[in-house]
Amino acid sequence: MTGERRGRRRLRAVRVRATLIAVLAVAVALVAGGTALVLGLRTELGNDVRDAARARAHEVARVIEAGRGVPAPTVADPDEEFLQVVDSAGKVVAASSNVEGLPALARLKPGQRASVKTPLDEDRFLVAAVGARDGDRKLVVLDGRTPAGAAEAARTVTRLLLIGLPVLLVLAAAATWAAVGLALRRVARAEAAQRRFVSDASHELRSPVATVRQHAEVALADPERADARALADTVYDEAVRMQRLVDDLLLLARADEGGPAAARRRRPVDLDDLVLEEVRRLRSAAPGLRIDGTAVGAARVSGDQEALRRLVRNLGENAARYARTRVTFALADTGDGRVRLVVEDDGPGIPEADRRRVFERFVRLDESRSRDAGGAGLGLAIVAEVAAAHGGRVLVEDGARFVATLPSGE
Structure with missing residues (x-):
């Protein structure tokens, strides 16, 4: 404070x-x-x-x-x-x-x-x-x-000026005060967001480091009882988590500086290929779930392929994380210059009051979305950033149905 x-x-x-x-x-x-x-x-x-x-x-x-x-x-x-x-x-x-x-x-x-x-x-x-x-x-x-x-x-004009000039100065002061205040409010909000971002990022990065250090200290304290395989697995998992977090932070930092690379490197991308690729990946990664991609139709957008792949993967991982039995993908060119991607799961869904907040950075809606279960809370924020960089948007329509709308590349 x-x-x-x-x-x-x-x-x-x-x-x-x-x-x-x-x-x-x-x-x-x-x-x-x-x-x-x-x-x-x-x-x-x-x-x-x-x-x-x-x-x-x-x-x-x-x-x-x-x-x-x-x-x-x-x-x-x-x-x-x-x-x-x-x-x-x-x-x-x-x-x-x-x-x-x-x-x-x-x-x-x-x-x-x-x-x-x-x-x-x-x-x-x-x-x-x-x-x-x-x-x-x-x-x-x-x-x-x-x-x-x-x-x-001349004296009459002088008197009028003596009356009018202070009024003009007051109006100029009021207009300047309001304009500068508006500009500084944006700066203050950006500064506050930056402080929160740095604070949250520091916390998220500190967690895997602390985990690795804790296991290493235990192993050093009693080398004979230490399980080398368990220690290696822990270090590997935390390193992967840290790498993923750093990649997410770098992507968001580039977005803050003027938009992801998608805004600068545009080319035609078959979005249906990326969606079907994610369907196949999830079927392998989550064999206990039914991954349905039958409603995926042909659709092309203009943008950065890697950024769009990240958007699709984050939506798929989010759905698979909270699904009970199934995840459904649907993709269609609506014919009005837009492409509509729908990713839905049969999980608990998101309360209506939180459907906009869920796209903010480092947001976890409840205890079940812990660091182990729900990641760092950056996945959906990245989805929103990538969609915006491509001239589209993403929202939660009902429960656990995420809808991303992007301009068609046809």
């Missing part, structure tokens, strides 16, 4: 760090983007104000150059715009009513622009100058406009 708590604390620390880093990165990006947006908006709106001032000055200049004299210019909003017509000496020739009597508010040449202070408002006005001729006189038309509207729009 201490290791698990330490692991949970470590994963939580990783989750917190990942969330903080993500939020910080999002914050920097949002602040930079928001700043660029506000500055760009102010610049764009300021340019719009200058363009409007220049356009109005051009209108007045066209009237003057049309020979109609210098008109008394008017403005739509006296608080936000002014107009002045200035001669080459800087004298105001004409002006809008809101700046009438005032000297030239800017000294600009035609085509120039400037930002100037005026008595009209505390904010500076943006002024555009356009040249005009009234006979022999050279005049300059000045149109000034306040950028207050642009500034107010």
Whole structure:
């Protein structure tokens, strides 16, 4: 439990760090983007104000150059715009009513622009100058406009960003926290499964070693009474069991790393040949049982022959281990792109509540499935792994009827 708590604390620390880093990165990006947006908006709106001032000055200049004299210019909003017509000496020739009597508010040449202070408002006005001729006189038309509207729009956007950015950061933090948590839950489950796997594997490997050591110690303690044949038989049986267990563990380890070799080396395999081979083997290995293979029909799958042979053998050995009198094999191509293999025995069967758990690793359902009787509890787990690697599945339909369904190789 201490290791698990330490692991949970470590994963939580990783989750917190990942969330903080993500939020910080999002914050920097949002602040930079928001700043660029506000500055760009102010610049764009300021340019719009200058363009409007220049356009109005051009209108007045066209009237003057049309020979109609210098008109008394008017403005739509006296608080936000002014107009002045200035001669080459800087004298105001004409002006809008809101700046009438005032000297030239800017000294600009035609085509120039400037930002100037005026008595009209505390904010500076943006002024555009356009040249005009009234006979022999050279005049300059000045149109000034306040950028207050642009500034107010920029302030509004800034306020909205100040409200929206924290909300976005909270949403980013929540999304990151959830996503990292989901990923780490998978990691935590994998880590827990790995710890259980290592623990169970160590226990299973320790048992045959302990048995061999115990018999060897007895023989060494009293060599004259030791039965060499019995000792050899014991060592041989435990060595076979250990080799089988190591082979199973290696196969499952390869599956955990990315699938058994069956997923990588596919070729057409006559599954009926493998099933009939297992029928013959069981008839020789278990002469007390009736092994029925009459329902085995032709069926071909695509996959790894050795892995599929292991699937069939494990199902056959499991059935023979718990059968009372008979084991029945049935194989058929269902015609819908699937091959169905059924292995059934007349033993006690598997309770419905345990029919999924039986395919987990190192699972023994009761005392009768001891190490001597039932192996290490990896046989059916390997069946499930091989079936999954071939795009199929295996389940217990009823009692002791195991059904493996695989894609057809035809």
